[in-house]
Amino acid sequence: MNDTTSIPGTTCASGPMYQYRYFAKPRPISTVCWPGIGDFVVLSIDPVASVGHLDKIAKRAARKVPVRKFVALTTSGYGLPLKSKPYTAFLLAFVRQGLPTLDNPPWDTSDMCYPIFPNTYHPKARGAVRPSHPFPLQNCYFETTRPFLTYYNLRCRVTTTPRDYTPVLPMPSSELSRLERLMDQEVHYRAEIRCQLAQGDLSAVASIPLPPSPSSAYGTLPPSFPPTSSSLDGQSSDESSGDEESEDCVVSPTSEADDVSIIRSEDSSGSFADEGSEMDELPTDYDAVDAQLDLMLRFEDFMNDTGDLRDPVVNVWYDLDMVTEVTDPMLFIEARKQLLQIIDEAEIRLGIRTGTSEPSAQSDRGSMNTLPSPAVLSAESLSLPRPREGFKPRPSRWMRLRGVTRKLVSALLQLHRVQELGRLTSRFASSRT
Numbered sequence: 001m002n003d004t005t006s007i008p009g010t011t012c013a014s015g016p017m018y019q020y021r022y023f024a025k026p027r028p029i030s031t032v033c034w035p036g037i038g039d040f041v042v043l044s045i046d047p048v049a050s051v052g053h054l055d056k057i058a059k060r061a062a063r064k065v066p067v068r069k070f071v072a073l074t075t076s077g078y079g080l081p082l083k084s085k086p087y088t089a090f091l092l093a094f095v096r097q098g099l100p101t102l103d104n105p106p107w108d109t110s111d112m113c114y115p116i117f118p119n120t121y122h123p124k125a126r127g128a129v130r131p132s133h134p135f136p137l138q139n140c141y142f143e144t145t146r147p148f149l150t151y152y153n154l155r156c157r158v159t160t161t162p163r164d165y166t167p168v169l170p171m172p173s174s175e176l177s178r179l180e181r182l183m184d185q186e187v188h189y190r191a192e193i194r195c196q197l198a199q200g201d202l203s204a205v206a207s208i209p210l211p212p213s214p215s216s217a218y219g220t221l222p223p224s225f226p227p228t229s230s231s232l233d234g235q236s237s238d239e240s241s242g243d244e245e246s247e248d249c250v251v252s253p254t255s256e257a258d259d260v261s262i263i264r265s266e267d268s269s270g271s272f273a274d275e276g277s278e279m280d281e282l283p284t285d286y287d288a289v290d291a292q293l294d295l296m297l298r299f300e301d302f303m304n305d306t307g308d309l310r311d312p313v314v315n316v317w318y319d320l321d322m323v324t325e326v327t328d329p330m331l332f333i334e335a336r337k338q339l340l341q342i343i344d345e346a347e348i349r350l351g352i353r354t355g356t357s358e359p360s361a362q363s364d365r366g367s368m369n370t371l372p373s374p375a376v377l378s379a380e381s382l383s384l385p386r387p388r389e390g391f392k393p394r395p396s397r398w399m400r401l402r403g404v405t406r407k408l409v410s411a412l413l414q415l416h417r418v419q420e421l422g423r424l425t426s427r428f429a430s431s432r433t
Contacts (some may be wrong), residue, residue, distance in 0.1 A: 006423040009012065011339070015028055020166045020167075021167045021169075022133040030165060032165040033160045033161060033162050033163075034081045035090065037074055037077055038074065039175045040071065040170070040171070041074060041168045042068045043069070043072055043156070043158075043315065043316045043317075044314060044315055045332070045339075046065060046067075046314065047070075047339060050062060050312045051310055051343060053090075054350070065227075065338050068331055070326070070327050070329055071095040072092040072095060072329075073179075074092060075180060076090070077305065078305060079302060079303070079304075079305030079307070080305070083160060085304075087157035087160065087307050088158050089156070089305065092155075094148055095141070096143045096153070096209065097140055097324060097325060098139055098141070099113060099422055100141075102145045106193055107146055107190065107193075110123065112186065113141035113144055113145075114141060114179070115128040115129070117130040117134055118134045119138065119141070129142060129171075130175050131171050132169065132177070135169070137326055141236075142179065146190070146324075149183060149190075156314045157308075157312065157313045158272075161315065167321070168318040169318075171246075173192070196352065227348070280296075312336055316326075401423050
């Protein structure tokens with residue numbers, strides 16, 4: 001390699017080359033619009049952008065959320081990064097300075113972390129995770145207490161903004177895979193504790209510290225009095241009336257079900273008759289065509305995915321020298337909770353959801369893992385508010401297919417041009433040598 005290629009901003013046969021801080025060889029790219037998987041980043045929440053899809057009241061409340069800089073590692077990404085998209089979704093592993101401060105055994109203890117080399121100290125002598133270069137900040141760990149193993153706590157929407165990429169510190173893919181395995185083991189460890197507690201395992205029960213004794217007005221439990229004869233008579237009469245009501249309950253749903261089934265059969269017969277002519281016009285391999293259409297629409301969603309609207313919007317930088325000390329990542333969790341509360345209040349205020357529905361954090365924890373029954377869906381659809389004026393319905397599947405096909409063809413053409421440029425560059429370089 002020529003000496004000129006090691007100097008930032010110089011030009012060689014393939015174009016300008018830039019020297020990176022932690023790489024010996026220069027590279028042809030100096031700025032990027034989003035991080036790569038396995039990059040250490042300095043990040044800060046943009047509270048106003050996080051609620052940008054809501055009203056002015058939410059934006060005014062978001063301005064009160066404190067803005068701090070945190071250090072994290074990108075562990076995975078979602079969707080297709082494009083410069084035309086405002087955000088790209090990423091999953092992060094947060095870095096802390098010093099051992100964890102949470103103390104809630106057996107769920108959260110100070111040893112639930114992994115040192116980042118050159119830091120090697122750990123209370124249980126766990127091996128350090130090694131970046132491509134020794135980490136420039138001292139006494140740092142990847143925290144694995146419960147808040148930092150909870151999936152929805154770690155998701156972010158990274159802004160598509162050009163940043164200087166030359167100071168980036170990456171994690172080797174082998175070490176990144178090792179870190180993910182270690183975090184999976186932490187999750188399985190907590191699942192085993194829950195199973196042991198459910199089975200009444202004495203060692204698991206003994207690992208949980210006893211709560212402080214509650215104060216009571218009674219020195220001992222109040223005595224229990226035997227039931228009187230009048231209460232027994234009342235209980236027997238209630239049971240007999242309950243039996244009669246239970247018989248009525250057994251009979252009544254059957255008749256209602258019959259009525260529903262009759263109505264459904266009448267509706268279905270008419271709909272089948274109307275669809276008969278349309279079904280005759282469809283090709284014989286309609287299932288295969290429909291499967292291809294579904295695949296294309298999934299690809300469109302993959303291209304258009306910008307992350308969950310409940311996830312915070314963050315700005316990232318790649319120069320770890322921006323910070324002299326690492327902010328406690330628990331403050332990131334607190335800021336995220338504040339934003340979720342603002343989002344919940346705004347969604348109720350705007351009629352997006354009712355006040356009796358579960359909060360955002362609860363829905364992220366697992367309420368979306370199960371699908372409601374058709375009866376619940378029909379009942380909820382009746383109570384939904386009507387769309388406002390100017391509301392544009394979602395395009396049909398075929399219109400979406402046309403749009404995604406154009407995008408796919410454009411992306412393939414750009415990829416072809418890049419490959420051709422690479423071939424020409426390699427040929428030119430080989431001819432020079």
